[in-house]
Amino acid sequence: MPSLPPPSRLRVRSVPVDVTGDLLTRVPDEVDPREVVTWLREGDGMVGWGRAAVVRTTGSRRFADAEDWWDRLRALAEVEDEVRVAGSGLVAFGSFAYAADSCDTSVLTVPRVVIGRRDGQAWVTHVVLDEEPWPAAHPARMLARSNPRLQELDPVVESEGTVPADRWPQVVARAIDRIGSGAVDKVVLARDVTVRHRDGGIVRVAPVLERLQRRYAATWTFAVDGLLGATPEMLVRLQGGRVRSRVLAGTIRRGAHSIPDAPQGDGSTAHPVDPRLRLVSSVKDLEEHAYAVRSVADALDPHCSDLQVPAAPYVLELPDVYHLATDLTGQMRSGATSLRLAAALHPSAAVCGTPTHVADGVIAELEGMDRGRYAGPVGWVDGDGDGDWGIALRCGELAADRRSMRIFAGGGIVAASDPHAELAETEVKLTAMRHALGLATR
Numbered sequence: 001m002p003s004l005p006p007p008s009r010l011r012v013r014s015v016p017v018d019v020t021g022d023l024l025t026r027v028p029d030e031v032d033p034r035e036v037v038t039w040l041r042e043g044d045g046m047v048g049w050g051r052a053a054v055v056r057t058t059g060s061r062r063f064a065d066a067e068d069w070w071d072r073l074r075a076l077a078e079v080e081d082e083v084r085v086a087g088s089g090l091v092a093f094g095s096f097a098y099a100a101d102s103c104d105t106s107v108l109t110v111p112r113v114v115i116g117r118r119d120g121q122a123w124v125t126h127v128v129l130d131e132e133p134w135p136a137a138h139p140a141r142m143l144a145r146s147n148p149r150l151q152e153l154d155p156v157v158e159s160e161g162t163v164p165a166d167r168w169p170q171v172v173a174r175a176i177d178r179i180g181s182g183a184v185d186k187v188v189l190a191r192d193v194t195v196r197h198r199d200g201g202i203v204r205v206a207p208v209l210e211r212l213q214r215r216y217a218a219t220w221t222f223a224v225d226g227l228l229g230a231t232p233e234m235l236v237r238l239q240g241g242r243v244r245s246r247v248l249a250g251t252i253r254r255g256a257h258s259i260p261d262a263p264q265g266d267g268s269t270a271h272p273v274d275p276r277l278r279l280v281s282s283v284k285d286l287e288e289h290a291y292a293v294r295s296v297a298d299a300l301d302p303h304c305s306d307l308q309v310p311a312a313p314y315v316l317e318l319p320d321v322y323h324l325a326t327d328l329t330g331q332m333r334s335g336a337t338s339l340r341l342a343a344a345l346h347p348s349a350a351v352c353g354t355p356t357h358v359a360d361g362v363i364a365e366l367e368g369m370d371r372g373r374y375a376g377p378v379g380w381v382d383g384d385g386d387g388d389w390g391i392a393l394r395c396g397e398l399a400a401d402r403r404s405m406r407i408f409a410g411g412g413i414v415a416a417s418d419p420h421a422e423l424a425e426t427e428v429k430l431t432a433m434r435h436a437l438g439l440a441t442r
Ligand SMILES: C=C(O[C@H]1C=CC=C(C(=O)O)[C@@H]1O)C(=O)O
Pocket: 188, 190, 233, 248, 249, 250, 251, 323, 349, 350, 351, 393, 394, 408, 409, 410, 411, 412, 413, 429
């Protein structure tokens, strides 16, 4: 059950403002980092802080309880919205545990302040409870603030995760055996690594988010209740009745050129093969991708009319990797909120496998860890039900004492997977958080 009932009366006011530059610099330094929320891409999006209302849920009803709470909250809220874009007015940010039996709690939180910007239009939203007065500083003083950029990083050190890196290929090999036995077609296995402050201090969130946003501008830089990352994968976006999903599965490292081993019969010199070409012609990656697309298409089908599923993927280019990507689109017909859609889509075969329930069992058995909120939906929902929900990838979860963080990476395993290549893939995916924490040199 929700740990906090919604307040009797939430008053919300959104007004247009003039905000240029980096939205992250508007977040006050003194804010508790677990109360900072962000959803940013290419400089646009939202940042927020404070807690006007929050619900924490667990178990197999973690989505349903959060949805019920949200429905009650939005029915009670009094909203004055002069902006009327997706995300203005009442908005909640959320992050959900991957597994029903996770020890981690899922959260949906309504910040006290949100600053948003979309297509050149910026706004600020304030939320007050009951008879509380509107903040006096609204909005001029707050918007004049600009904290220094790229603050110095905290000194952090890395230690082994649940499964040490050198044992990871054995874990992958067991999954390949399981696939060989016919029990399951695809399994996504993930590992964690622990990073802690070298001097036992608190790991600060702001510099980590700044670095993620700067290097991974084309991904969604998120922060919700201490879960931080830059995900390239959009589980579902609902905006004005349009539904979109970006499915990723199939990966190759950037710069992974190789010389073709077949002799060049015409006597010409062998050239390195562009990794993008290798990726789009890799039977193994195409298979991995097809399972993920199918799972999303099947889950969206009951909710959408005119669902468009491209026949072949394209290559998404990120700073460290290339991914096979497919963008699905549809027209909402079921009336579900974006949060309900995210719940229906989770877990897709980009983070679980095929068939879902068998893959989930193999994951629980072989990974030996609680994924927490890694690989769960992360994003926001507004009062109309519109919103963005990504899959929490390329991310880390701050410990309750804020002195350490678990960072995560996984990869899809199919029959043709190579255990050592899978270890290398998790290493390259860990680069995003290592870079943000100052652990990667690139
Ligand atoms: C599970 C992860 O990536 C997923 C998303 C893109 C590509 C993937 C892959 O090629 O295996 C994974 O399905 C991760 O980054 O931890």
